[in-house]
Amino acid sequence: MMSAGLLDEVRRLLAAGLRGSPTAGKALGYSQLLNCLDDDGNTVGNIDEAVAVTIRATRRFARRQRSWFRRDPRVRWLDAGAPDLVTRALDCVRPTLAG
Secondary structure, three states, X not given: OOOOOHHHHHHHHHHOOXXXXXXXXXXXXXXXXXXOEOOOOOEOOOHHHHHHHHHHHHHHHHHXXXXXXXXXXXXXXXXXXXXXXXXXXXXXXXXXXXX
C-alpha cells in the first residue's frame, strides 16, 4: 500500500475533506495515516508505526473475513495461485449468468 503511494493519496484526500468523512477516513490504512498527519498534510506522528498498526489491523480483518465467509455455503474458495484460476472462477459464475 505504501509503495503504491498511499501516503500521497491520503495527503491529497485530506485536502478534499477525508478527515471529516464518516467512512473513508476510517478505512484500513487511511485512519492510521490520518493520525500521523496534521490538517495540512504535514507529518506529526510516526509513519512507520502507522504502517505496522495497519499491517496488524489488516491481518485481523482478513482473519475475521475468512472466519465469517467459511460459514457461508455459497462461498466457493479458489486458489489464487492456480494456473487455471480464471477458468475456475468463470465456472463458478457461469450458472448465474445463464440464468
